[in-house]
Amino acid sequence: MSGKLNFCTSAIVALAAVLNICTTPLYAQSIEEKTQVCAGCHGADGKPADKTIPVIWGQKAGYLYIELRDFKRGDRKSDIMQPIASSMERDDMQAIAEYFAAKPWPDLGQPRAPKEVADRASNANRSVGCTGCHLDHFQGDGTVPRLAGLSREYLTKTMGDFRIRARGNNPGMSDLMLATSPDDIAALAEYLSGL
Ligand code: HEC
Numbered sequence: 001m002s003g004k005l006n007f008c009t010s011a012i013v014a015l016a017a018v019l020n021i022c023t024t025p026l027y028a029q030s031i032e033e034k035t036q037v038c039a040g041c042h043g044a045d046g047k048p049a050d051k052t053i054p055v056i057w058g059q060k061a062g063y064l065y066i067e068l069r070d071f072k073r074g075d076r077k078s079d080i081m082q083p084i085a086s087s088m089e090r091d092d093m094q095a096i097a098e099y100f101a102a103k104p105w106p107d108l109g110q111p112r113a114p115k116e117v118a119d120r121a122s123n124a125n126r127s128v129g130c131t132g133c134h135l136d137h138f139q140g141d142g143t144v145p146r147l148a149g150l151s152r153e154y155l156t157k158t159m160g161d162f163r164i165r166a167r168g169n170n171p172g173m174s175d176l177m178l179a180t181s182p183d184d185i186a187a188l189a190e191y192l193s194g195l
């Protein structure tokens with residue numbers, strides 16, 4: 001009886017071990033490992049360590065993938081991100097993009113823009129049509145990034161980089177930023193950060 005029980009127990013243990021191999025995620029584990037390094041800068045809770053570092057938690061997967069690809073190719077220049085992305089294969093980039101996109105967007109607790117700033121940003125949006133691509137409430141979709149709730153500092157920096165084509169991976173965004181006055185860009189950054 002006890003021998004039988006023992007056999008059953010070990011069979012269950014063996015089965016459990018097999019199931020474990022099948023269901024746990026050797027692959028997912030390696031994604032966890034591959035994304036550990038990201039937390040140091042992009043935040044273990046999704047809140048970046050520094051305000052000039054973008055939020056990647058809850059950002060659109062298609063967009064995250066394109067940025068990793070562009071960092072790797074050197075189309076988007078960054079002394080920090082280029083070496084990190086350069087070791088990634090296409091499948092890693094896709095899996096990492098989906099991993100972060102599935103996380104909740106962090107609340108950076110930034111203040112809402114005062115009315116005159118919000119009005120200025122709305123006028124700029126009306127003339128350029130940002131929401132035609134970035135969608136209502138600047139939530140983004142697919143390869144178009146969410147802008148609502150990014151930090152004011154990062155938004156200012158990256159729009160400025162587009163404007164001088166230091167960020168050269170999307171010439172269309174650079175053209176739009178060149179057609180937008182620095183005052184309007186400042187208002188947009190303040191407004192978007194408070195959404
Ligand atoms: C040492 C700090 C650091 C580490 C580590 C780091 N990043 Fe970054 N990341 C940055 C900075 C800074 C930028 C902004 C680059 C710029 O615009 O010049 C950035 C930008 C990005 C962007 C573009 C986001 C956007 O809104 O355009 C993505 C995607 C990204 N990082 C993903 C990752 C992933 C995935 C990892 C881990 C595998 C990672 N980063 C590790 C600092 C870091």
Ligand code: HEC
Nearest residue numbers: 054066128129130133143144145158159169170173176188
């Ligand atoms: C024709 C479509 C289109 C319009 C109009 C547009 N954008 Fe974009 N925007 C994009 C795309 C696509 C990207 C992603 C570029 C890339 O792949 O790096 C982007 C990227 C950005 C980013 C970078 C976000 C990040 O996480 O780094 C900011 C900021 C931004 N846009 C602001 C604006 C503002 C403000 C306006 C209006 C003044 C605007 N955009 C109008 C398509 C558009």
